Structure formats: structure tokens, C-alpha cells
Amino acid sequence: MGNGASISFWKECWITDEPLCKKLPGLYPLESNKNAKVMDRLRVTPEEKITKTQWERNPETDEEKFQLEELMSMLMMTDIQGGDDTCAWNLESAGGFTVKSLGRRMEQASNPGPGMGFEWNNWVPLKVNFLAWRIYMGRVATMDGLRRRNVHLDSYLCKICGEVDETDDHLFVGCQFVLAVWDSIVEWTRCPRLFAITVKDVITIHNQIRGTRKWRKLIQSIVMVALWGIRRSRNDRVFNDKERSLDEVKHEIRQLSFLWFKYRVKRLSVTWDHWCNMELSCMSL
Known part of the structure; x- marks a missing residue:
């Protein structure tokens, strides 16, 4: 992630290993713009981090408030580097795609073992x-x-x-x-x-x-x-x-x-x- 201008805030894996819409299922329905980008919800300046939310209504239930606290904690611990967003292949240290790394991951997925992954x-x-x-x-x-x-x-x-x-x-x-x-x-x-x-x-x-x-x-x-x-x-x-x-x-x-x-x-x-x-x-x- 660079400035977050092209990454979906709710629907892509940019802050955890699953999208925020699945990680925070009680909070996601309250979002007024479900296609918002990371830049729309989080800005980082040299002085501070700025979060901007747009809810259909404010979180009210205990679950909604708890998940809101989780979201704010994650955002405060996240760094935005600036510059354009880029693509990288995480299965290789250099960040480039290789067929070998994909085959290795597919083999792991087809033989998860007794621990289900x-x-x-x-x-x-x-x-x-x-x-x-x-x-x-x-x-x-x-x-x-x-x-x-x-x-x-x-x-x-x-x-x-x-x-x-x-x-x-x-x-x-x-x-x-x-x-x-x-x-x-x-x-x-x-x-x-x-x-x-x-x-x-x-x-x-x-x-x-x-x-x-x-x-x-x-x-x-x-x-x-x-x-x-x-x-x-x-x-x-x-x-x-x-x-x-x-x-x-x-x-x-x-x-x-x-x-x-x-x-x-x-x-x-x-x-x-x-x-x-x-x-x-x-x-x-």
C-alpha cells in the first residue's frame, strides 16, 4: 500500500489477512459508502493520523461499539507510506510472481493435514x-x-x-x-x-x-x-x-x-x- 487511493477499505486485505467487511461484520453494514478507498477513510500527515467515517447511523450496540474500537486501534497502528499503490507477490521475497511459488502454495492448500491449514x-x-x-x-x-x-x-x-x-x-x-x-x-x-x-x-x-x-x-x-x-x-x-x-x-x-x-x-x-x-x-x- 502506498497512499491507499486504489485499495478498497472494506473489501480488500490491506490491514489484516481478511477484508474488514468480514473481520468486522457488525460494523460493515453501517458504512454509507461500501466502495470507499483506504485514502477516503485514513489520511496520514507528518503531524497526525486522520480517520474519517461515514455511517448510516452511529454504532449503538455493544458489538458495534466493540468493533469500532477494534477498527480504530488497527488504524492507529497502520502506516501509510505515500506514493502510488503497487502490486507485489508475497510468496517470493523479491515481490515478483513465479509459477514455482504458486505451485508450492497450491500443494500446501491441497494437503492441509490434520490442522486444517x-x-x-x-x-x-x-x-x-x-x-x-x-x-x-x-x-x-x-x-x-x-x-x-x-x-x-x-x-x-x-x-x-x-x-x-x-x-x-x-x-x-x-x-x-x-x-x-x-x-x-x-x-x-x-x-x-x-x-x-x-x-x-x-x-x-x-x-x-x-x-x-x-x-x-x-x-x-x-x-x-x-x-x-x-x-x-x-x-x-x-x-x-x-x-x-x-x-x-x-x-x-x-x-x-x-x-x-x-x-x-x-x-x-x-x-x-x-x-x-x-x-x-x-x-x-
Whole structure:
């Protein structure tokens, strides 16, 4: 995206992996111009970001207001580079179309495996893959999951922040403690900041990052290890009454991801210093 003059605000995938009309189904019917372009709804100046909305009526229900807050949050975290919008092929690091990359993606789509599209990663242990797969399928135990199974507890609040009910999306995406973990990973890997609403957005986020296949696989492995670390931190609070600091969780993610990468991808030589500074020439960044 350049200035957003040719990209549909509601009907194209420009801010998440699906159009906003599907991501925000309660808000879309209120839009007065459903063919509006990104430029019509979001302008960026050197001083500020300007949002412009045109509703048939103002959002009134709880669902509409909640989705409006989600929309505003996404827009505030989005950068518009300026210049003309251009086309790029995300399956190749150079941005150009190749038949080989298309064939590879079609093969993946025709053989989705037991996770209905979930991608396994042999750079991390099987137990980490299984946890990520269970999270992807919505089968990991949370307080909200227990409530849906009619397990009666005194509280269903998140065991990390204690402020919101513990759902899959809150535990792995929405909790303030977890957001700080993801912020540290973005800073460490120097990946562009991508907005995620659901935990599935996080698990598949490597597909939205430009770079070589090895680089995207590396980011996927780090995300899986982060999910593992977040889950361990949560379980320590629940079962061991042990509160782990943000620095402890960040260090564990960096250390475990390095050890598993080093001993599972032996053909690529990486030192701890290179890993900490994300100076990985072997990834052909």
C-alpha cells in the first residue's frame, strides 16, 4: 500500500489477512459508502493520523461499539507510506510472481493435514508444534473453555492480568503482559509491526512477512516458542503460584528458540551473539 487511493477499505486485505467487511461484520453494514478507498477513510500527515467515517447511523450496540474500537486501534497502528499503490507477490521475497511459488502454495492448500491449514515446523520440538496446533484449533485449556464445559469456578479471569476473562485470544494476544512479550519479539527480530486480533493471526503471521522461506520459517519457530513460553508462564501462576517477570519470559523465549534452532538446523552456524542481535546472514535476509 502506498497512499491507499486504489485499495478498497472494506473489501480488500490491506490491514489484516481478511477484508474488514468480514473481520468486522457488525460494523460493515453501517458504512454509507461500501466502495470507499483506504485514502477516503485514513489520511496520514507528518503531524497526525486522520480517520474519517461515514455511517448510516452511529454504532449503538455493544458489538458495534466493540468493533469500532477494534477498527480504530488497527488504524492507529497502520502506516501509510505515500506514493502510488503497487502490486507485489508475497510468496517470493523479491515481490515478483513465479509459477514455482504458486505451485508450492497450491500443494500446501491441497494437503492441509490434520490442522486444517496449520503449518508444522521441524525447527522446534514436536511438543511445541502440538501446543501451537492445539491453540490454532481452539483446543487448549483456558478458564473460558472450562466455563463452556460447565466447570463452575469462583473466577474465570485471566491468571496473568486478572482483568479480563481468560479466552484463547486474550491469553495469547490481548493480555497486556503478553502484548509486551510480542512487542519485544518484534523489536528483537526487526519485523514490521503487524496487527493481530485473534491467536490465529499470530500463528500465521509469518505468511505476511516478506523474506526468504528460511526467514519466514525462523519467525514461525520463534512465534511457536513464544506461545510455549506464554503458556508456561500462565501455568506457573495457576499450578505453582509462581509469578514470572516479563524479562524472565523474554529471556526463556530467546534462549529456547536459540537452542532448538542450533541443534535442529546444524547446517546453519549461528552464535548466541548473532542470535541476540538477529544478525543471521545464513538466512539470506
